[in-house]
Amino acid sequence: MAAARKKAGGLAMEKYRRNKAELGDAASASAAEGRQDWLKQLEAEYARKAIRTAAAVRLVQLLLLAGMLGLWEAAGGNGWIDPLLFSYPSRIFSYLWTAAADGTLWPHLLTTVIETVSGFVLGTLLGAGLAALLWWIPFLSRVFDPYMVVMNSMPKVALGPILIVGLGPGYLSIIATALSVTVIITTLVIYNRFREIDGNYVKVIRLFGGTRGQVFRFAILPASFPAIVSALKVNVGLAWIGVIVGEFLTAKQGLGYLIIYGFQVFNFTLVLSSLMVIAVVAAGMYRLVSALESLLTSGWRER
Amino acid sequence: MPMLSKDRNGERNVTLELTGVSHAYVGVRGARLALEGLNLAVGTGEFVSLVGPSGCGKTTVLSLLAGLFPPSRGRVLLSGQPVRGPSARIGYMLQQDYLFPWRTIRDNVLIGFDIAGNRNAGASEAADALLAELGLPDAGGRYPHELSGGMRQRAALARTLIAGPDVLLLDEPFSALDMTIKLQLEDLVWETLRKLGKTAVLVTHDLAEAAAMSERVVVLVADPGTIADVVDVPAELRRLKPTEARKAQGFNALFDRLWKRIGRDGGGAEEGGGVGDGEVPQE
Numbered sequence: 001m002a003a004a005r006k007k008a009g010g011l012a013m014e015k016y017r018r019n020k021a022e023l024g025d026a027a028s029a030s031a032a033e034g035r036q037d038w039l040k041q042l043e044a045e046y047a048r049k050a051i052r053t054a055a056a057v058r059l060v061q062l063l064l065l066a067g068m069l070g071l072w073e074a075a076g077g078n079g080w081i082d083p084l085l086f087s088y089p090s091r092i093f094s095y096l097w098t099a100a101a102d103g104t105l106w107p108h109l110l111t112t113v114i115e116t117v118s119g120f121v122l123g124t125l126l127g128a129g130l131a132a133l134l135w136w137i138p139f140l141s142r143v144f145d146p147y148m149v150v151m152n153s154m155p156k157v158a159l160g161p162i163l164i165v166g167l168g169p170g171y172l173s174i175i176a177t178a179l180s181v182t183v184i185i186t187t188l189v190i191y192n193r194f195r196e197i198d199g200n201y202v203k204v205i206r207l208f209g210g211t212r213g214q215v216f217r218f219a220i221l222p223a224s225f226p227a228i229v230s231a232l233k234v235n236v237g238l239a240w241i242g243v244i245v246g247e248f249l250t251a252k253q254g255l256g257y258l259i260i261y262g263f264q265v266f267n268f269t270l271v272l273s274s275l276m277v278i279a280v281v282a283a284g285m286y287r288l289v290s291a292l293e294s295l296l297t298s299g300w301r302e303r
Numbered sequence: 304m305p306m307l308s309k310d311r312n313g314e315r316n317v318t319l320e321l322t323g324v325s326h327a328y329v330g331v332r333g334a335r336l337a338l339e340g341l342n343l344a345v346g347t348g349e350f351v352s353l354v355g356p357s358g359c360g361k362t363t364v365l366s367l368l369a370g371l372f373p374p375s376r377g378r379v380l381l382s383g384q385p386v387r388g389p390s391a392r393i394g395y396m397l398q399q400d401y402l403f404p405w406r407t408i409r410d411n412v413l414i415g416f417d418i419a420g421n422r423n424a425g426a427s428e429a430a431d432a433l434l435a436e437l438g439l440p441d442a443g444g445r446y447p448h449e450l451s452g453g454m455r456q457r458a459a460l461a462r463t464l465i466a467g468p469d470v471l472l473l474d475e476p477f478s479a480l481d482m483t484i485k486l487q488l489e490d491l492v493w494e495t496l497r498k499l500g501k502t503a504v505l506v507t508h509d510l511a512e513a514a515a516m517s518e519r520v521v522v523l524v525a526d527p528g529t530i531a532d533v534v535d536v537p538a539e540l541r542r543l544k545p546t547e548a549r550k551a552q553g554f555n556a557l558f559d560r561l562w563k564r565i566g567r568d569g570g571g572a573e574e575g576g577g578v579g580d581g582e583v584p585q586e
Contacts, residue, residue, distance in 0.1 A: 200401045207369060207395045208415040208466075209388070218418065222405045297405075 087269040095273050109277060112243060112254040115171065116285070119178025119239030124232045126179065127186025134187070135194045135220065136212070152188060156180040157245045169250040177249075178242030182235045189234075193227035194220050229293040236285050240278070317383075318470060318502045319345040319368060324377030325527075326363055337363045339527040341377070345502055347469075350493075352505045352513035352520045354561065360528025361506040365472045368504065369395050381470070391415065394468035396476040400459035402447040408434065409443035412462045433461045437491065453484035460492065464499075471496060473505040477512065489516055489545040510561045514554060515545035522564045532564050 069089045075081045076088025083091075099105035134141035159180050160173075167173040201219040210218065247256025255274045262270030324341040327334045338360040345351050353361045366372060367379050370386040370393070379386045381393065389395075402411045412430040416422035431443045437457045447455055456476060463471065473492070477485040493516055496503050507513050513520045518541050522532040536557060540548045548554055 198401070200397055200399070201403065203371070203397070204401050204403075204414075205418065206371060207389050207393075208418045209390060210418045214418050218414065219403070222403070225405070 092273045115243045116239045120235035123182025127183045130187040131190035151184045160249050174246030177246035178239045181238045181242035186231045193224045197223045316347045317344045318347045320380040322378045324374045326374045336527040348500045350503045350517045352517035354513045355523030359523040359525040391466045393470045394463035395472045398475045400455040415466045471503045514557045515548040
């Protein structure tokens, strides 16, 4: 393909030289054509280089992963590390394979995923709603300022036992634990974003006779949209913390439950297998939210 | 200057009127008097410029005229009626375009209709037609970041004009632009306003711009903002487009007069733009 392109480039050059001899419009037109060919060639070279670099990055990533897994496997197999504590990859994968095949893994995975997704979606929505309320009523924001600071600096998972007592063991208290981790920080981040919006955008809306509600709808909210979506991204990670801690404390099902159960019966293959699943699923969720972000804010954002 | 229902020469009806207007900004650091005892009448279809050093309350005057907030003292009248808040009769152009980046140019132009809740089927065509008239054909579907600074300011002008305001308030709308684009836009705004017979108040720190565009230049001084002088632009300059007026005879004399007027009071035009961007005062 490169050869064909080269040949095409050569032909274009030849044509360019031939036409250069002629005078007038025809010559300048083909000169422009030659220039176009040359630019296309530069573009193609650039694209080839970019593809090569991307491929090299992927290759090194895969080698690194394979190397680490190989080292772990060798260390476990040769007794360099205690396989009881650290297990090793082949055992983990064979456990995951059987658990996936006989269907014992899926209920745990599904439970945790549902709890986490509700944790970060609800956390972001609630946080944005609270931020809107604080923006709407500045008096409220002044009143609640010290409380927000205290709530934000507190380790929220410490509320876990209280939530379990209040809401009973189960889904509800685990989601509530995830929310306690996500809501306050989301509120603070989004509220600060609301206040950072250039006052002149607000002025534009007001000059057209816009009410406070319209200022919010036409200027504040859309301008904060990227901040809200990136809060969603941060909350994916935070919701995992809340859910896993919640499951440690109370669950009968879920990946956090598997980890704590594996720890109690000293089955570290189970613990590490659950960790693997969490790593893969959490990374997948993050990717999905990133895709959602670019979908929602494409077009108007300069990149 | 007493209250007037006709302008000074009794030629035209008065559209905008400030009588005994004082305004103080009150904050945690205390109250600061921005304007004191301002009297000004702007005739229908007249183009008036406000010039003066920074801090002389130029933008405050525009905000009061737009109805963004009421004056601490005095009255602001639009066609004899007190101004109670922003209205569709008054258009305002800001220093930068402030087009909303998430709206297309067409949607930006039509935001006034969206806010008023009366955007109808023909609105999009009207927006595109106005954009084409202002030199932006085919820009309606594009986003602001795809346009250059001058094009964006044209779109902002369309946004201001589409609701058909009687009065245009221009708050240094050309100051963020390159010289060539600034001159083009001065001509465009001047011609458009003249064609539509709009009343206009321009705030600027560029004396040459004020001299080239307006019929009357009001010189303000700072601390507190008061009117130091009102300079009439000679009739032969008023008739010319800004780019032509800048080259015409009598322009330098007018510029000199403004320059001296500013220089004598309140420490002068400390902003670089006060020298008229390349126009050297002949002293």
